[in-house]
Amino acid sequence: MDTRVVNKGQLPELLDKLAQDYTLFAPVCEDETVTLFKQVSGAQEITLDYTNSDVSPKGCFFPQTEKTLTYTNTGDKLEINNVCEEEKTVVFGIRPCDIKSILALDPVFHGKFVDEYYTNKRENTTIIGLSCQKVASTCFCTAFNSGPCDGSGSDLMFTELGDKYFVEVNTEKGRVLVDAYSQFFGTQDTDQLAKAKAEHEKKLSGQFVRKVDLDGVKEVLDNNFELPYWEKVFEKCLGCGICTFVCPTCHCFDIFDLTNGLFTGERYRCWDSCMFPDFTLMAGGHNPRPTQKERVRNRFMHKLKYHMDRYNLDGCVGCGRCIAKCPVNIDITAIIKDLKEVGQNG
Ligand code: SF4
Ligand code: SF4
Numbered sequence: 109m110d111t112r113v114v115n116k117g118q119l120p121e122l123l124d125k126l127a128q129d130y131t132l133f134a135p136v137c138e139d140e141t142v143t144l145f146k147q148v149s150g151a152q153e154i155t156l157d158y159t160n161s162d163v164s165p166k167g168c169f170f171p172q173t174e175k176t177l178t179y180t181n182t183g184d185k186l187e188i189n190n191v192c193e194e195e196k197t198v199v200f201g202i203r204p205c206d207i208k209s210i211l212a213l214d215p216v217f218h219g220k221f222v223d224e225y226y227t228n229k230r231e232n233t234t235i236i237g238l239s240c241q242k243v244a245s246t247c248f249c250t251a252f253n254s255g256p257c258d259g260s261g262s263d264l265m266f267t268e269l270g271d272k273y274f275v276e277v278n279t280e281k282g283r284v285l286v287d288a289y290s291q292f293f294g295t296q297d298t299d300q301l302a303k304a305k306a307e308h309e310k311k312l313s314g315q316f317v318r319k320v321d322l323d324g325v326k327e328v329l330d331n332n333f334e335l336p337y338w339e340k341v342f343e344k345c346l347g348c349g350i351c352t353f354v355c356p357t358c359h360c361f362d363i364f365d366l367t368n369g370l371f372t373g374e375r376y377r378c379w380d381s382c383m384f385p386d387f388t389l390m391a392g393g394h395n396p397r398p399t400q401k402e403r404v405r406n407r408f409m410h411k412l413k414y415h416m417d418r419y420n421l422d423g424c425v426g427c428g429r430c431i432a433k434c435p436v437n438i439d440i441t442a443i444i445k446d447l448k449e450v451g452q453n454g
Pocket of ligand 2: 344345346347348349350351352383433434435436437438
C-alpha cells in the first residue's frame with residue numbers, strides 16, 4: 109500500500125487549498141455543543157476535537173432536505189427541471205464507523221435502483237477518513253469487524269501520530285488527490301509511522317467498554333417475528349425519531365412539493381423516520397405498524413436482520429449515536445444481549 113506523511117502544521121494549509129478547489133465538507137462545532145459535517149470555506153471553521161460527530165456525515169451524500177426538481181405548468185405544458193448538481197467534493201474527517209455506513213448505503217441508492225442524486229455525489233466525492241483518537245463509552249464498531257483505525261472504504265486514511273499524520277492511499281481517487289497536492293504529502297518515516305499506527309490501534313482496542321457479541325442474534329430474529337420481548341422494549345419509546353436521524357445507516361425519506369403560486373413549484377425529499385406513526389399510514393387509513401411496538405421492532409429488525417438479508421451488509425456500524433441520544437436510554441447493545449439470551453433460553 110502506498111503511504112505518505114503530512115506534517116500536522118501543514119494540515120490547515122492543505123485544507124484551505126482543498127476548500128478553494130473542491131466543495132469541502134468537514135466536522136464543525138456549532139453553538140459550542142453539536143459537532144456535524146458542513147461545507148466549510150477553510151481550516152479555521154473545522155474542529156478536530158471530537159470523538160465522533162453528534163450528527164453523522166451521511167448528509168454529505170443524502171442531505172436532510174434536498175431539492176430534486178423544479179416545475180412550471182403553463183397550462184398547455186408541464187416543464188420539469190431536474191436539480192442534480194455535479195460538484196467535485198472532498199469529505200474530510202470521517203471516522204471508520206461512518207465510512208462503513210456509507211458502504212452500507214451504497215446498495216440502497218446505487219444497486220438495483222440507481223438514485224442519481226446520491227450516485228452523483230458519491231462518484232464526485234473523495235473520502236478522507238480520520239482514525240479515532242479515543243473510544244467513546246457508547247462505541248462498539250469492533251462488533252462489526254471494524255475498528256477505530258480501519259480505513260476500509262476511504263480513499264485516503266489519515267491517522268494522527270504526534271506531530272504528523274500517517275496517510276494510507278487506498279484508491280485511485282486518493283492517489284489523484286495526493287499527486288495534485290504533492291507538496292503536502294512526504295514519504296519520509298512511513299515505515300516507522302505504520303508501526304506507530306499499529307501501536308495506536310492496539311491502545312485504542314483496549315478502551316472499548318462495550319463487549320458486544322452478535323453471534324446467534326440474527327438467527328433469533330429470523331425465527332421469531334412475534335417475539336413477546338418487544339412488548340417490554342417499546343413501552344419506554346417516545347417515538348421522537350432521534351435514533352433514526354442520527355443513525356448513519358438510516359435512509360428513509362419523504363417527498364413533498366412546495367408550490368410557488370399556481371404555476372411553479374419545487375420538489376424536495378427529506379429524511380423520514382420509521383419511528384413516526386404516519387410513516388406507514390396508508391391513504392385508506394390502514395397502518396400495518398399501528399403501535400410503537402411494531403415500529404420499534406422494525407427499527408431493530410432493520411439494523412440486525414433486514415439490511416443483511418437484502419444486501420449482505422450490516423445495518424448497524426456500532427457508532428453508538430442512538431445510545432448516546434435516545435432520551436429514554438433505549439440501548440441497541442442491551443437489546444443485542446437480551447436477544448442472545450432469548451436464543452439461548454429457547
Ligand atoms: S443503530 Fe445506532 S449504533 Fe447502529 S449505526 Fe445506527 S446509530 Fe449507530
Ligand atoms: S430515540 Fe429513543 S425514544 Fe426516540 S424514537 Fe428512538 S428509541 Fe424511541
